[in-house]
Amino acid sequence: MADIKGVLVDITRCVNCESCVVACRLYNGLEEGKNGAKETQAEKDKLVSNRWTVVQKVKVEKNGNAVRRYVKQQCLHCLEPACASACFSKALQKTPEGPVVYNEKLCVGCRYCFIACPFEIPTYEWDKSFPRVQKCQMCLARVADNQMPACASVCPTSAITFGKREDLLKEAKSRIAANPALYVDHIYGEKEAGGTSWLYLSDVPFEQLGFNTKVTHRPIPDYTWQVLKWTPYIFVGWGALLTGMYMYTKRRAEVHAEEEMYAPVDKEE
């Protein structure tokens, strides 16, 4: 856990060049598909199955001025991912390196991961016969090889920083401390959903940028486990109780001739 990798996105540094979006598409071999020129801006800002990251254009007000901010969006790679905990066939897994990755071979396609994700990240290939769940894989092969993800490697303004999550947290805190007038005092992803591998810094409050700031700070799998852990006890306890009641209430001699009691329906409608 100490060695887990992460990425720090500093929204104040992003200039909306979208190099990261292109790099993502090229490295992961995502086809352009149907979405293209005809899309509205709102549609372009949305994650879809062949677009694992987007740079959202958000208009906000800062000190009375209307300004634009550019928010890179992709899977946040939770430290304890709700999606992986929800997967009943282990198709989604948290790797020791940090990325939460998807294995299409194991996927049944139940889409419970969609229900589980607090950040609305997974997308589906609805137009395919055998659709896959699609989302950022944090370039696992590169990260496992201690290289940065494709998007981070091309960022010209160092808005995207790759490293150990621990180090990135320290870096984020020192940036806030060095420039408290610029940054809001909040590292998004430090505590959200129990902590995420991706972290964000911003100069405007995160809720204004469309971040889910109401998300619980407790790891989401905890909630489920609190209930699910009782399953074996209920199975045994309830089973024993029922057996007891069955024995206790069983009539001593009364054997019913069940075959006498019921009959096929034999009447015209």
Added chain:
Amino acid sequence: MARTLHFGRWHFRLTPTRYVLILLTLIMMGVAVVRLVTGLGAVTNMSDQWPWGLWIGFDLLSGIALAGGGFSTALIVHILHKDKYAPVVRAALLTSLLGYIIACVSLFFDVGRWYNFWRPFVYWGYHSVLFEVFWCISLYTLVQIIEFGDIFLEKVKIPALKRIIERALPFLLILGVVLPTLHQSSLGSLFIVAVGKLNPLWWSMLLPFFFVWSAFFLGPAMVTLEGTMAARAYGREPETPVFASLTKVTMWMLIIYFIVKIIDLNYRGVFSLAFNGSFESNMFLLEMIVFVALPIVLYAIPSIRNTQWGVFTASFLVVAGVILNRANVCFVGMAQAAGAPYSPSIWEWAITLGLWSLLILGYCFIVENFAILPKEEHGKTVTSGSGAGLRA
């Protein structure tokens, strides 16, 4: 138009209604083939925002809940040996079995990579609620098929096999209550992971309790509904005294349900959300007042409870209320988080309608060929036990 098909010792009557049901079933099969070949996008209105649509929200969640009549009557009759309710137990078991088969089939249509459906049997994602649901539903469907085998073998005589099943029956009966208890509650636990997404009026750590409790109290109401309808369809005397007596279980459980809901809302500090005038709050109030509080009143008054229309109306409200509850959890409560509208496509409806038509056809075929409903003697129903049938 009405004629009877005979094949061997089986027979099936064809009536105009049944022709319609058969047509709906055939349409469903056609759409199912298209869906399995072309994928979900071409046939359904589901989206990344609405990953679960009609098939999960209604066919699975409500279908399994409606099949709750099987395990609650099994508990009352077979485990607690309340024999006066025995006349309805086989019909309840049958509806339950058919309900589960339908739910499994619609689940199979719903999953994207259906050839992989067996994966969770091998890859143990035990940390997922769905894993428990999947195992329990599969096993319970199997248990029900074996239980039904006992009835089947009364007609198709294979004595050696029947003896084996009869010996295993007590064990199966207990398993047949434990498994549904687990997965009925787990269907509620499924939505615990949606913390912060599902509206707090419905999201609660008590979701599993609410789901299993409502599936259980729905049982007697469902038995009443289908019993009354079957009686009407076949020109029989409905077992109204049995229903009236059985639904007292529902009434007390509804009262506890209502109280726990209020305590839970207060405990989580979201009680005021029920009265903020939003769509969600109105749906919640509708669910709690018309479909929980009102049936309690109807059941509580003997002069209503003991009449055929009274017990039918109250039971209808209970059943509709549980369906509404599941829809509220899966759709109404999730709408704000989804941020986009969803309404099922005509093809999604076609699958749902066809599957439920098939269920009705299956029910008719089986009760006409097997000993499911109580034997009738001169228009009167035979009741075992101590004269519940004589009151009224």
